[in-house]
Amino acid sequence: MSEMAKTLAFVAAAALALMAAFVVAPRENTFDVESLVGQRLNEFDIDAPKRLKIVKFNPETASTNEFEVAEENGLWTIPSKQGYPADAAKQMAEAATCLIDREVLRVAASSASQHADLGVVDPTSSNLDSQDEGVGIRVTMSDNNNDNLTDMIVGKPVKDAEGQYYVRRTNQDVVYVVTLDPEKLSTNFQDWIEDDLLKINSFDIRKVAIKDYSAEMMITLAGIQMDWDRRAEMTLTYDADTSEWQAESLQEFDKDGKKYIDFTIADDEELNQEALKDLADGLDDLLLVDVERKPAGLSADLKAGDDFMKDNAAATSLMARGFAPVAIGPNKQSDILSSEGEVTASLQDGVEYVLRFGNLQMDTETGETKPVETEEGAAPSGDNIHRYLFVMARFNENMIEKPELEELPALPEDSKEDADTESGEDASAAEEPASDESASDDSEAEESDEASTDTETPPTDEATPEDESNAEDSEDADENADAESDETDSEETSKDEELADIIEKRKSIEEENQRRLDEYQAKIKEGKERVAELNERFGDWYYVISNDVYQKIHLGLDKLVKKKEAEGETGEAASAADEGVPGLPNLPLGGAPAPQ
Known part of the structure; x- marks a missing residue:
């Protein structure tokens, strides 16, 4: 290759490097972490979380402690405790409120190298040991489809800033400062259950x-x-x-x-x-x-x-x-x-x-x-x-x-007989009017015969003294009969009223006794149902x-049996007034205090 070719090759390489730098540099500059300040983390409805998982690191054993609570078919349970029933609705709402809509107050770090200092190291990291420090608490919330609503790590509190903590999303290195109350993220088993086992007074x-x-x-x-x-x-x-x-x-x-x-x-x-x-x-x-x-x-x-x-x-x-x-x-x-x-x-x-x-x-x-x-x-x-x-x-x-059932008042003897022979008496009562009518007819017939006989006898011009005396006796007898009849009617009316009062009282007592029995049976039924529920x-x-x-x-x-206090001896908690009358120390005022 000629020198010219080498020179052109270097120029081309430099140009490519410059172009790469030009492409990358703007993207680097456009990601300004400070722009995250004021944004909101974890935007979801308060009733959306249906599962919460909290993981903490135990440095003494170099292991993690996991706590999980979930809602299935409308019932809250604790999977980390083999599905024990949870009283979690209120606690879950508090945990969600702790994480929802957290405003980013500032950005504390953007590099993983600072995670340990800020306490946001992932506790589920596989390379942790008992010497590691700065391990945070990992909190995951998911909805009823098991889709994550939030997955973040809560770290150390911010120095000289009450209520502020370092946090980060688990899949990001950026560390934020937000306000939250980690006490609401309890992993204490007792906070999530009805811890009063027997529920008795x-x-x-x-x-x-x-x-x-x-x-x-x-x-x-x-x-x-x-x-x-x-x-x-x-x-x-x-x-x-x-x-x-x-x-x-x-x-x-x-x-x-x-x-x-x-x-x-x-x-x-x-x-x-x-x-x-x-x-x-x-x-x-x-x-x-x-x-x-x-x-x-x-x-x-x-x-x-x-x-x-x-x-x-x-x-x-x-x-x-x-x-x-x-x-x-x-x-x-x-x-x-x-x-x-x-x-x-x-x-x-x-x-x-x-x-x-x-x-x-x-x-x-x-x-x-x-x-x-x-x-x-x-x-x-x-x-x-x-x-x-x-x-x-x-x-x-x-x-x-x-x-305790109240005894019924006794009925009069004659009313008992009447009650026992009620049907017979009704039949007799139906026959009595016919007998009376027959007797009346016979009497009327006799009187008619006597009257006809009397009409055949010639009347006398004046009554004899004997006739006058008989008439007076007849009038007196009629008056006595009327008086006796009135007295009998009064006695019968009084007996009827007394019997009616007794019957009314018996009815009232029977109703009250039945109410007490029903109440007793209801208590038995309620007690058995309570036992089955327990x-x-x-x-x-x-x-x-x-x-x-x-x-x-x-x-x-x-522990159940103790020695009695000696005469004149008082307990440590006895007041001076209970020690006795001044001048008469052996005469207590009220004896030992009653147990509280």
């Missing part, structure tokens, strides 16, 4: 039965073996009139005799009313920490079916949580035994809750990456120690007060609760 509790025992369970070649430490069985009833608990039955287990024997409260002992109040309050405030789906094969009343009893994997899974399928009773019926006893709470509406307590579950994952913090050197408490729980409901008709909700799950709550609910005899 402590004032409705009328009886509590406690089975205090511990059982260690193990699977051997011979089957399930248990080391059963039985301690006591206690039944307490609540008297609403005195606002105090009373002992219905107290029994402790005699290990030598291997049977339960009656426990008698000593003269210097009494029931611990404060502990029993805490028990009732604990049932009222029984909050969920976590849930897990129970193994297949258990019925709603926690009975273990034959197939379940033969499923070693299911039995092992159950026993790991402190529950074991066992054959109990004379008929060897399969049932579930818990490792830490059980409590039955009976309500005045007949609904009974049976709570069976299993093993501890340490550090339950709730979706939060930050572990529960305790003071340095402090022992773990019930706040970060959790326990498995099985719950079922059943109906006890004896808990519903039977109606078991439908409880049936697929066993729950996880705080160990602190368990310790309030599951009492032993040592």
Whole structure:
């Protein structure tokens, strides 16, 4: 190639490079990230999101915690918790409001090299380890067609700018500053559910039965073996009139005799009313920490079916949580035994809750990456120690007060006879007029004959004294007969009125008694329906609760019975007025304060 040709080639190459630069440079200059300021992110309707997924990074384990909630067929569930029902409508609206129409206040960065500093590194990145910092929270919302409405990463808060955070779209490097409240993007399981498990009022509790025992369970070649430490069985009833608990039955287990024997409260002992109040309050405030789906094969009343009893994997899974399928009773019926006893709470509406307590579950994952913090050197408490729980409901008709029916006033004896022979009397009444008429006809015939005879006898010119006397007697007799007839009519009228009053009262009482019976039957029906509804909700799950709550609910005899205070001794919370009359310290004003 000649020098001229080489020169032309270089010129052509330079021209092409210049043209390329000319084409690219304007496009580079036209993309001005600052022009994004003032624009809106995430423009969609508040009710459009039907699925929310939040992913957080746990640096301690170098793993992610995912929380997901979704609506399917009109029902909100938590797929990340095996489809547990969610109370999510309000929470979802708050989460959507947190992300919708976020105004870009400024652009903080346009390069991926700054992502770690601003805390917007994708937590789902495959190359993260426990040393990585600046990992953000990835939030995805999609509609009912699973089309993404937003997919963004929320980073660190902006320094000295309250409520402002760094965010970016997952598929872009540009980092924006927007105003939002990340607290609305909760991954706390309790924020998305109805965490009041039993939904009861402590004032409705009328009886509590406690089975205090511990059982260690193990699977051997011979089957399930248990080391059963039985301690006591206690039944307490609540008297609403005195606002105090009373002992219905107290029994402790005699290990030598291997049977339960009656426990008698000593003269210097009494029931611990404060502990029993805490028990009732604990049932009222029984909050969920976590849930897990129970193994297949258990019925709603926690009975273990034959197939379940033969499923070693299911039995092992159950026993790991402190529950074991066992054959109990004379008929060897399969049932579930818990490792830490059980409590039955009976309500005045007949609904009974049976709570069976299993093993501890340490550090339950709730979706939060930050572990529960305790003071340095402090022992773990019930706040970060959790326990498995099985719950079922059943109906006890004896808990519903039977109606008191008012006795009906007695009917008069003659009215009873009348009532018994009413049809016969009607027939007699129909015959009586005919008899009277016949008798009347005979009488009239006789009188007619007498009259004709009299007409044949020649009349006398004047009446004799005897005739005058007979006439006067006849008039007096007629007057007496009329008086007796009036008196009889008055007595009959009075009896009729009295009978009518009694019949009216009986009718009113019968109606009231029927109303009470109907109300009683309605309570039974409502209670049974409530039990069915509860078991439908409880049936697929066993729950996880705080160990602190368990310790309030599951009492032993040592906590249930306490020593009486010595005479003149006052509790720490007693006021000065309760200590006694000044100058007479041994004369209390009102005794021990009533339990609250």
